Amino acid sequence: MRNFYLIFKKELKSYFYSPIAYAVMTIFLIITGYFFYNIFATFSTLSFQAQMNPTLAKQYNLLNISESVVRPLFGNVSVIMLLLMPLLTMRLFSEEKRSGTIELLLTYPVRDIEVVLGKFAACLAIFSIMLVFTLLYPFLIKIYGQPELGPIITGYIGLFFMGAAFIAFGIFASTLTENQVVAAVLSFGVLLFFWMAGYSISFVSSSLVSVLSYIALTQHLESFAKGVIDSGDIIYYLNFTMLCIFLSLRALESKKWRG
Amino acid sequence: MIEVENLTKTYGSYNALKGINFRVEKGEILGFLGPNGAGKTTTMRILTCFFPATSGKATVAGYDVFENSLEVKKRIGYLPENVPLYKDMEITDYLTFVGRIKGVSAKDIKTKVSKVMGDCGITHMAGKLIGELSKGYRQRVGLAQALINDPEVLILDEPTIGLDPKQIIEIRQLIKNLAGRHTVILSTHILPEVSMTCQRVVIINEGRVIAVDTPHNLTNQIQKAARIFFKIEGPAVNVVKELNKVKGVKMIEKKETSNGVTDYIVELEKGNENRKVLPELIIKNGWGLHEMRSVEMSLEDIFIKLVTEEKGVKT
Numbered sequence: 305m306r307n308f309y310l311i312f313k314k315e316l317k318s319y320f321y322s323p324i325a326y327a328v329m330t331i332f333l334i335i336t337g338y339f340f341y342n343i344f345a346t347f348s349t350l351s352f353q354a355q356m357n358p359t360l361a362k363q364y365n366l367l368n369i370s371e372s373v374v375r376p377l378f379g380n381v382s383v384i385m386l387l388l389m390p391l392l393t394m395r396l397f398s399e400e401k402r403s404g405t406i407e408l409l410l411t412y413p414v415r416d417i418e419v420v421l422g423k424f425a426a427c428l429a430i431f432s433i434m435l436v437f438t439l440l441y442p443f444l445i446k447i448y449g450q451p452e453l454g455p456i457i458t459g460y461i462g463l464f465f466m467g468a469a470f471i472a473f474g475i476f477a478s479t480l481t482e483n484q485v486v487a488a489v490l491s492f493g494v495l496l497f498f499w500m501a502g503y504s505i506s507f508v509s510s511s512l513v514s515v516l517s518y519i520a521l522t523q524h525l526e527s528f529a530k531g532v533i534d535s536g537d538i539i540y541y542l543n544f545t546m547l548c549i550f551l552s553l554r555a556l557e558s559k560k561w562r563g
Numbered sequence: 564m565i566e567v568e569n570l571t572k573t574y575g576s577y578n579a580l581k582g583i584n585f586r587v588e589k590g591e592i593l594g595f596l597g598p599n600g601a602g603k604t605t606t607m608r609i610l611t612c613f614f615p616a617t618s619g620k621a622t623v624a625g626y627d628v629f630e631n632s633l634e635v636k637k638r639i640g641y642l643p644e645n646v647p648l649y650k651d652m653e654i655t656d657y658l659t660f661v662g663r664i665k666g667v668s669a670k671d672i673k674t675k676v677s678k679v680m681g682d683c684g685i686t687h688m689a690g691k692l693i694g695e696l697s698k699g700y701r702q703r704v705g706l707a708q709a710l711i712n713d714p715e716v717l718i719l720d721e722p723t724i725g726l727d728p729k730q731i732i733e734i735r736q737l738i739k740n741l742a743g744r745h746t747v748i749l750s751t752h753i754l755p756e757v758s759m760t761c762q763r764v765v766i767i768n769e770g771r772v773i774a775v776d777t778p779h780n781l782t783n784q785i786q787k788a789a790r791i792f793f794k795i796e797g798p799a800v801n802v803v804k805e806l807n808k809v810k811g812v813k814m815i816e817k818k819e820t821s822n823g824v825t826d827y828i829v830e831l832e833k834g835n836e837n838r839k840v841l842p843e844l845i846i847k848n849g850w851g852l853h854e855m856r857s858v859e860m861s862l863e864d865i866f867i868k869l870v871t872e873e874k875g876v877k878t
Contacts, residue, residue, distance in 0.1 A: 307664055314652075314660050321651040404647030408708070411611040412664050413636040560614045 307414045311422025312429075315396070319430050324395070328388050332434050339380040340441045347373050369449040370456075370531075377441060378459040378529040382466060382522075385431075386495055389467065392430060393474025394488040396423045397556075401482035416556050420549055424475055431467045435460060455531035462528025465541035466521065470495055472548035479555040495521070564589040564716065564746040565610065570619035571770075572605050579605045581770040582619070587763075590743045594761035594778070595750035602770045603750040604644055607718050610748070611641045624715055637666060640709030644720040644750075646701050650694030654685060654704055657693060658711055665712040675711060682737060683707040684730075698725040706734065717741065719749040723756060735760050754778075754865070766869060773869050781865065790858040791838065793827045797850030802827070805848060809840055824853055 319325035347369065354361040361367065400406040409419065442456045470491075477491035478484075502520035505513050517523050524537040565587040572580040580602045587593045597603050609616045610623060612632035620627065626634040649657060658676045667675050680686045683703040688696065693704060702725060709717055722738065723731045739760050741747055751757060757764050758778040766774040766781075774781060795802055802825065803815050811832045818826035829841065845852045 310660060310664050317656070318649065318651055403650070404643065404645055405649055406647075407608075407613055407643050408641065408647055411613050411636055411639065411641045412661070413633050413666065414664060415633070 307418040315426030370452045389470040390488040390491040394484045397478040398484045469544040472545040476548040476552045568620045592747040594757035594764040597767040638715045640714035640717045642709045642719045646705035661708045662711040717747045789831045794854035
C-alpha cells in the first residue's frame, strides 16, 4: 500500500514537472468550453424563437435544458477525452522502457501491481482534476436555467468510469512498446474502434448485434447521461478497466520470460 | 553472501551465459572483468532480479533471486551501466522517492538523503533537476540511490565510467570504504581500478568464468616475464645487438624513433631479472639513457593472454 502511494505521488508530480498535464488540461478545457458555448448559444437562440413561435414551443424536448444542453455536452466531452487521454497515458511505461529507468524501478522492492496501479491512479487523478474544472459548465447552466441535477451527477459518474477504462487501456498500450507515438496511436485506434462498434449494428447478423451494442463504449455512457445508473454499465466499464490492468501486468511480466 | 551456481541465460538462440559459478563472501569487494558482451551485465541483472536466468541458481543473502525476489531486492543497491534516472525530477525528490520505496521510514528519510548526498558529493547540487546534471554528477546520483537504504549488497555496473580523474579517485575511495559493512560486486574494464579497490577478481569471457583470483596473484601468474621500457639515444642496430647479449633478455621490441632517441621494450625472463646490468651497459657504450621504467601488464594483455590460452586448450 505504501509503495502504491509513493508511486502514485511520484507519477502525479511528474505530470506537473513536464508540461504534459498543463497542455492536455488547457486544450481539454478550451475545446470543451467552446463546445459548451455553442450548445448553450444554440439553445438560447431556440428559446427566443420559441417565444415568437408557439408550435416550436410545444416541442418539449427541444426546450428542455437537460436534454438539449447537458446531454450533448457529455457526449462531446467524451469525444474529446477519446482524443486526449492517449496523450496522458502514452508515456507511463514507454518512457520508462526507452530511458531504461524501468530497470531500476523493477529492481526496487515493489510489486508490479503496485507500479501499475500507482500509475493508473495518478493518471486518473489528473483526469479527475480535468473533470472538476468542467463543473463550471453545469454551474453556469444552473445560474441561467433550471437543469435537473440528477442527470448531471450521473453523467459525471459515467464520464469518470469511462475515463478509467480509457486510462487502463492506454497503460496497457504503453507497456507494449517503448515508443510513445506507437502507444498513443494504438490506444487511440483501439478506443476509437470500441467507440464506433455500435455503428455497424444495422448491417450484421442478429447474434452479433447484442455483442456489438454491448462492447460499444457510447451505448453505456448514454444511459448515464440520461440520469440512469445501470449496474450493467458500471460492470462493463469496471471489467474493461480490470482486464486492461491485468493485461498490463502480464505484458510487464512477459519481458522476464522472453529470451 | 552471494552464490552463483551454473547460471545460464539464453536470448533466443544466443547463449549469453554458459554456466557461471562464483561466490562472494560477506564484506568482500569483487571485481567483475570482461570485454563487451562477456555477460557481465546479464549476470548483474539476474542477481538484481531484473530478469530470471534460463537455468542455474543464484542466491543473495540466503534468498533465491527467483523465488524470493522481493527479499533480495530489499537487500540490494543497484547501479545500472547507463545510469537511468528520472530526468524531470529534482535530486532530493528523487532520492527521497527511492529511499522510501526501498523501505527507509518517513522519520529517517531526511537524514538518510542528506548523508548519502554528502557521501557522494552532491550536496551543493540539491535543488537541481537530474536532467540538467553532467554525466559525472548523474553517476553520483546513481550511486547515491544505490546506497540510500544502506543495502547489504551493492551491485555496480561500471561505476567510474564517464567521471573525471578526481571524481574517479573519490568514488573509488567511497567504494573502498564500503568494504566490510557491504558486499560489493563491481564491473569494470580498468585493471588498476580492480587492483586498487577489489579483493578478488572474476574474469569472464563469452559467458564463461575464465579466472578467479586476487588481482595480485592474477598479474603474477600471467605475467611470465618482466617488461622494461627504455628510451635510448644511440644507433638502434647496435643497441639491439648489445642488449640481446645480456643474460636473461628474452626479447627486444623496437618502437618508434624521434630525434635519434628510440623506444624499446625489453622482456626479461622471470627469476633472472638482471635489471642492474642493462643501464650500466647503455652508459658504458656512451649512449644516452633518457628513461627506464617497468611496464605493468594491462588488463588487455592479461585478457588476451587468458583468452588465447583458453582457445589453445580447446583446439
